Amino acid sequence: METPAPVNRKITYRMYPTPRQEALLVEWKGLHQRLYNAGLEERVKAYRLCRVSVSFADQCKSVTEIRAGMPEYAALNAQSLQVTLKRLDLAFAHFFRRVREGAASPGFPRFKSFDRYPGWGYKTYGDGWKLEGQTADAKSGMRHGFLKLSGIGRIKLRGQARTPGQPKTCEILHKQGRWYASVTVACQPHRQRGTQGAAFDWGVETLATLALADGTYDEIPNPRTGKPDADRKAELQKELAAKQRRSRNRQKTRRKLARHCARTAHRRKDFLHQESARLVKRSALLVTEKLTVKNMTAAPAPKPDPDQPGHFLPNGAAAKAGLNREILDTAPATFLNLLARKAEEAAVPYVEVPTRNVKPSQSCSGCGHQRKKPLSERMHHCPHCQLKLSRDRNAARCLLNWVLFGTVYDPHSGLERAEVRSASGDAPVQESPAITHGV
Ligand SMILES: [Zn+2]
Incomplete structure (x- = not known):
């Protein structure tokens, strides 16, 4: 039997931050939320005032300026800021697609309140985040351990992936007052x-x-x-x-x-x-x-x-x-x-x-x-x-x-x-x- 190609699996771990870590997570979520809203505002204004559409690449360039001018953003991982702008870009892409398809309510991208804002993401393993202290064998999978976020520290995790593999991307999610890390893992499934x-x-x-x-x-x-x-x-x-x-x-x-x-x-x-x-x-x-x-x-x-x-x-x-x-x-x-x-x-x-x-x-x-x-x-x-x-x-x-x-x-x-x-x-x-x- 030939081995199947590796597949991406998403594992959601519950995070147990300390009070100090939680305060930072909340602050960071607020920064990402404001970046998202600011990016949305920029696109809307540029179009209204000068009929110019701002692209994802344009907005990524300004991330460097934002990080230089606003010290609170300098603490955040640069790639994670790009991920947030990419989400905004996707929201626009979906909107335009729905317009093209003639949808009755195409849903223009909305400004998001703190409560409605889901969280943020990391693109590359090792860049701003890392998994530590996990068991990773075929029997118990990737279990518990810690998520190390640079700037915040080691956060306790609980959860388990059945098939261990290579971590790829990570999303930090805030739902109903709880924190989750959703990790995408490339693994070789055996079934x-x-x-x-x-x-x-x-x-x-x-x-x-x-x-x-x-x-x-x-x-x-x-x-x-x-x-x-x-x-x-x-x-x-x-x-x-x-x-x-x-x-x-x-x-x-x-x-x-x-x-x-x-x-x-x-x-x-x-x-x-x-x-x-x-x-x-x-x-x-x-x-x-x-x-x-x-x-x-x-x-x-x-x-x-x-x-x-x-x-x-x-x-x-x-x-x-x-x-x-x-x-x-x-x-x-x-x-x-x-x-x-x-x-x-x-x-x-x-x-x-x-x-x-x-x-x-x-x-x-x-x-x-x-x-x-x-x-x-x-x-x-x-x-x-x-x-x-x-x-x-x-x-x-x-x-x-x-x-x-x-x-x-x-x-x-x-x-x-x-x-x-x-x-x-x-x-x-x-x-x-x-x-x-x-x-
Ligand atoms: Zn018959």
């Missing part, structure tokens, strides 16, 4: 893979329905974080609304709400990590339909496309908030991203089937017969070969067959075939699969 081929159909009731190459089926349930967490969130939001503005109590409730949301998000992500890891561990081939999750969770919730489960019509005006929450819970985009990345680490082929051509939900996995089914029809019952199967299982089986055999049915199974025709009614459907047998 076990299995022997089974599996295709899955993504759904709302279950996260995914799997069709396995040995003819069996399996299901991945939804993460169980939905309703109780949503209820608690609503409760806290109500509580917050009832509190007097600018009161200490309001602040307390707001913090509670933020923690609750962070915890829910973390639990969900953890679940998706575990399920995707488990799937890769037992698979030699993973097949999925190409998902279009864009705008899927935007309010108002979109309506499912009756022709393609897992796909949604862009403008579901009267859709229910309940469905929106379910979609957020299953977090399909996150799941598929994690799965694709883990599959790559384990060198497991990961195939996305073009649903438009293959139509897994309208085809029979036994004989290839095509029939339009409304989304409400949960059972697949083929009038041609009498195959009876749950809708999701049939769709998953079609996907797997298509990758293994080039057709939605297994041509070797000896069943009588329906004449397979495309939607237009003429040419037989015969798509060449992305990969063939022998996986």
Whole structure:
């Protein structure tokens, strides 16, 4: 087996600064925030007054002047100041891209308050920051230790990366009164893979329905974080609304709400990590339909496309908030991203089937017969070969067959075939699969 290319992984460590260190961190965050806002102001003014656009390179040059003229900035790492200006540059780049794409609200870069400002970053390992005193072996990974920031000192860390590697960049984050160091590490992942081929159909009731190459089926349930967490969130939001503005109590409730949301998000992500890891561990081939999750969770919730489960019509005006929450819970985009990345680490082929051509939900996995089914029809019952199967299982089986055999049915199974025709009614459907047998 060939060794996969090194991948970048992000590890987030919690930082435990001393009171003196914390005071410095707060001061530095303020300096970066003011630099960001000043850079934004400069760009806006230059354009308003003289129709001149200030570039990232221009602003980087002035960093030297700022450091010479303002001693408080001289204490900060020069590259980290550039990183802050780069973030501003990216904010503008995204804004212009959204304008080009004709977005309704392109979102001009905003001035940021201290509370809204996330933190700052370092570009090169060893330039202004260093990790120290960590264990770094294959068994316990990169664990705990210290982050040495020049100008502040050694800050205690807690956290662990499963796969040790070469540290590349570092971001200092300030969230809900806590400090975090998010370190990007280039590492050589090692991940076990299995022997089974599996295709899955993504759904709302279950996260995914799997069709396995040995003819069996399996299901991945939804993460169980939905309703109780949503209820608690609503409760806290109500509580917050009832509190007097600018009161200490309001602040307390707001913090509670933020923690609750962070915890829910973390639990969900953890679940998706575990399920995707488990799937890769037992698979030699993973097949999925190409998902279009864009705008899927935007309010108002979109309506499912009756022709393609897992796909949604862009403008579901009267859709229910309940469905929106379910979609957020299953977090399909996150799941598929994690799965694709883990599959790559384990060198497991990961195939996305073009649903438009293959139509897994309208085809029979036994004989290839095509029939339009409304989304409400949960059972697949083929009038041609009498195959009876749950809708999701049939769709998953079609996907797997298509990758293994080039057709939605297994041509070797000896069943009588329906004449397979495309939607237009003429040419037989015969798509060449992305990969063939022998996986
Ligand atoms: Zn059939």
